[in-house]
Amino acid sequence: MMTDEHSEAKRRVLDAAERLFMERGYTAVTLRDIAQALNIKQASLYYHVPGGKEALFVEVAERNFLRHRDGLRAALREAGSSLRAKLMAAAEWLFSQPPMDFGRMMNSDMPALSPELSHRMERSVYEALLQPLEEVFQQAHANGEIWSAHAGVLSGMVLAILESAHSLPPHFNAPPKLVMAAEMIEVILNGLYPR
Amino acid sequence: MMTDEHSEAKRRVLDAAERLFMERGYTAVTLRDIAQALNIKQASLYYHVPGGKEALFVEVAERNFLRHRDGLRAALREAGSSLRAKLMAAAEWLFSQPPMDFGRMMNSDMPALSPELSHRMERSVYEALLQPLEEVFQQAHANGEIWSAHAGVLSGMVLAILESAHSLPPHFNAPPKLVMAAEMIEVILNGLYPR
DNA sequence: GTCTATACACTGATAGAC
DNA sequence: GTCTATCAGTGTATAGAC
Numbered sequence: 001m002m003t004d005e006h007s008e009a010k011r012r013v014l015d016a017a018e019r020l021f022m023e024r025g026y027t028a029v030t031l032r033d034i035a036q037a038l039n040i041k042q043a044s045l046y047y048h049v050p051g052g053k054e055a056l057f058v059e060v061a062e063r064n065f066l067r068h069r070d071g072l073r074a075a076l077r078e079a080g081s082s083l084r085a086k087l088m089a090a091a092e093w094l095f096s097q098p099p100m101d102f103g104r105m106m107n108s109d110m111p112a113l114s115p116e117l118s119h120r121m122e123r124s125v126y127e128a129l130l131q132p133l134e135e136v137f138q139q140a141h142a143n144g145e146i147w148s149a150h151a152g153v154l155s156g157m158v159l160a161i162l163e164s165a166h167s168l169p170p171h172f173n174a175p176p177k178l179v180m181a182a183e184m185i186e187v188i189l190n191g192l193y194p195r
Numbered sequence: 196m197m198t199d200e201h202s203e204a205k206r207r208v209l210d211a212a213e214r215l216f217m218e219r220g221y222t223a224v225t226l227r228d229i230a231q232a233l234n235i236k237q238a239s240l241y242y243h244v245p246g247g248k249e250a251l252f253v254e255v256a257e258r259n260f261l262r263h264r265d266g267l268r269a270a271l272r273e274a275g276s277s278l279r280a281k282l283m284a285a286a287e288w289l290f291s292q293p294p295m296d297f298g299r300m301m302n303s304d305m306p307a308l309s310p311e312l313s314h315r316m317e318r319s320v321y322e323a324l325l326q327p328l329e330e331v332f333q334q335a336h337a338n339g340e341i342w343s344a345h346a347g348v349l350s351g352m353v354l355a356i357l358e359s360a361h362s363l364p365p366h367f368n369a370p371p372k373l374v375m376a377a378e379m380i381e382v383i384l385n386g387l388y389p390r
Numbered sequence: 391g392t393c394t395a396t397a398c399a400c401t402g403a404t405a406g407a408c
Numbered sequence: 409g410t411c412t413a414t415c416a417g418t419g420t421a422t423a424g425a426c
Contacts, residue, residue: 031419031420032419041394043395043421044393053421103362104302106364145388147389148382150370150378174347193342227400
C-alpha cells in the first residue's frame with residue numbers, strides 16, 4: 001500500500017494477466033479468463049485496475065518491458081566481453097522469461113489499442129529489447145570484432161531468431177533452446193561457408 | 196461453379212477474410228468486419244461458407260498455405276543453384292505475399308481452434324514454409340557448400356528472419372526489405388567476423 | 391478485496407423473404 | 409446471392425452489498 005501499487009494482491013493480478021496476455025494475445029483473452037485463473041470473479045478485477053481491460057493490458061505490458069530492459073541490460077553487462085558471450089547471455093536471459101511474442105504484440109495487439117498508447121508501447125519495446133542489443137553490435141564494430149556496421153539490422157535479426165526459438169511449440173522435436181541458440185549464434189558469427 | 200468453389204464471389208470472400216485474418220488474427224476479426232469489407236451483410240457470409248467463422252478461417256489458412264508452398268517451391272526451383280540465390284529467391288517470394296505472421300498463427304490463432312484442426316494446420320505450415328527451405332539446406336550441405344548439417348534449425352532461422360523483416364512497421368525507418376534480406380543472408384553465409 | 395446483480399454492446403448463428 | 413430480423417451467448421463495465 002505504501003509506495004503505489006505494491007500490494008500483494010495486485011501483483012498476483014498482474015502476474016495472471018501477463019501470463020494469459022502474452023500467451024494468447026490481447027483480444028483472445030477475456031477478463032473472465034484472468035479472473036478464473038485467480039479464482040475470483042470478473043468484476044473484482046476493477047478494484048485493482050479501475051481502467052478496465054485496456055489499462056490492465058498496458059500496465060502488464062509496461063511492467064514486462066521494464067523487466068526485459070533491466071534484465072537484458074544486466075545480463076549483457078555481466079557477460080564476458082566477446083560478442084559471442086554477450087549474445088549467449090542475451091539468449092539465456094530471454095529464455096528465462098516467458099515468451100512475449102513481440103511480433104504479435106506490435107502487429108496485432110497494439111493496433112487494437114489507442115494510437116497514443118500504441119506509439120508509447122512501440123518505443124518501450126525498442127528500448128527494452130532492440131536498443132541494448134544494438135549497443136552491443138555497435139561496440140563490437142568499433143572494436144573491429146565484426147565488419148558490419150548495421151547494428152539496427154543485426155539486433156533485429158538476433159532478436160527474431162531468439163524469439164522464434166523461444167516460442168517454438170514443444171512437440172516440434174527440436175534441440176534444447178540453448179543448443180539451438182548456440183548454433184544460430186555460431187552461424188551468425190562465422191557464417192555457413194567453410195572457413 | 197464448375198469444379199467446386201471457384202465462383203468469383205466466393206473467391207472475393209476468401210480474399211477479404213484472408214487480408215483481415217492475417218492482419219489482425221483470428222479472434223480480433225469479426226464476421227461483420229469481413230462482411231463490411233465486402234459491402235455485404237454478415238449473414239450473407241453463411242451462403243459461401245456454411246460452416247461459419249471457424250470453417251472460414253481454416254479454408255482461408257489452407258489456401259494461404261498451399262499458395263505459399265507452391266510459390267516458394269517454384270521460386271526455389273527457378274532460382275540459381277547457389278545457396279545465396281535460393282535464399283534471395285525465397286525472400287523475394289515471401290515479400291511478394293502479404294505477411295502472414297505464422298508465429299501468431301501457431302501460438303495464438305490455432306489454440307482457439309479444435310485440436311485436430313490445430314494439428315493439421317501445423318503440419319501444413321511445416322510443408323509450406325519449413326520443408327522447402329530445409330531441402331535447400333540439405334542439398335547445400337551435401338554439395339559441401341556449407342558446413343552445418345542442421346537443416347531444420349537453419350530453415351527456422353531463415354524463416355524467422357525473413358518474416359520479421361517482412362512484417363516490420365513501416366515507420367521503423369529501416370532499409371528496404373530486400374536490402375535487409377540481402378544483408379542478413381550475407382551474414383548467415385559469411386558470418387560477422389572478418390574473413 | 392471480493393461478491394452479486396445487472397446493464398448494455400457485440401458476436402456468431404439461424405430462418406426465411408426477395 | 410444478398411437481405412432483414414432475430415436469438416442466445418458472451419464481452420466489458422458499473423452499482424452497491426458485505
